[in-house]
Amino acid sequence: MGQVLDCRALAKEFLEKIKEESTKLKEQGINPQLAIVRVGNREDDIAYEKGILKNCEKADIIGKVHTCFPDIDMEDFIDTIQKLNNDSSVHGIIIFRPLPKHLDEDIIKHIIDPNKDVDCMNPLNLAKVFEGDLDGYLPCTPAAVMEIIKHFNIEVKGKKVVVLGRSMVVGKPLAMMMLKEDATVTICHSKTENLKEVVSDADIVAAAIGKPKFIGKDFIKDNAVVIDVGINVDDNGKLCGDVDFETVKDKTSLITPVPGGVGSMTTALLLKNVIKGAKMAL
Ligand code: NAP
DSSP states (O other): OOEEOOOHHHHHHHHHHHHHHHHHHHHTTOOOEEEEEEESOOHHHHHHHHHHHHHHHHHTOEEEEEEEOTTOOHHHHHHHHHHHHHOTTOOEEEEOSSOOTTSOHHHHHHHSOGGGOTTOOSHHHHHHHHHTOOSSOOOHHHHHHHHHHHHTTOOOTTOEEEEEOOOTTTHHHHHHHHHHTTOEEEEEOTTOTTHHHHHTTOSEEEEOSOOTTOBOGGGOOTTEEEEEOOOEEOTTSOEEOSBOHHHHGGGEEEEOOSSSSHHHHHHHHHHHHHHHHHHHHO
16 A cells, blocks of 8 residues: 555644744744635635634734625725735735635735735736746645655656646646656646546646545556645545545555645645745845
């Protein structure tokens, strides 16, 4: 069986380092603060928010929730974001997505101050990632995947990497970050032909499609590395990834589980970005 990469311990280690940085900043008069903007009361938003606040506490970062009514109009929503942009005590802003349809994300993503854009929503920050400049804010989930790759010494250079999914939140930036590490990258999506064939040629598979247990053992080459980004609920109401873990694990050399894999690292990467924002303020 492949080694199961439990990322919880790594996340704990990460949060401890972030806490040390936060303490240093406090000594210099900066109290790192994350503003969480939530519209309405969606269950998944509230669950994500709870996880962020718990980790804020562990990392000694202030996490403040700004809740908006579900019917807030564009003008008031933009005003909320601009107030946070102008508030010098706020170092990072995350706006939970997807937003309700009447709030135009294509406009809002340009409003958020690029220096506080810890969730990498503003195209200015994403453009840097696409240019291969990884010194700015990195989108948290792809950054979490790359930290896992680094921590477990997974060789990426020259390897065939298949990224499943082409969203701007995960798939596309992850593909760019793999490319930066000299991987040979293929991006697959819902229109990819012969998907099984393409994926089963990969040395490393990163799945981010949002389809529970979709990737079975037929998709995976012997001894491939499998990174499962998906967070789904299966027919029994249990959390699961995009990969059918039980059938796939024996074919892999390394595999991340769900839960306990990429998801456990994502919030730590968000808070790392808040520290970056606080350092900018300094
Ligand atoms: P998304 O915006 O819905 O994008 C899904 C992507 O998967 C799209 O590019 C889509 O292709 C592709 N796709 C869908 N069905 C497919 C199929 N049958 N074969 C091949 N490609 C297919 O989702 P997302 O926001 O990127 O999230 C993806 C997954 O990651 C979800 O399970 C989400 O919950 C999870 N996630 C996890 C974290 C974490 O912290 N671990 C963070 C964010 C998201 P088209 O472009 O052609 O439609």
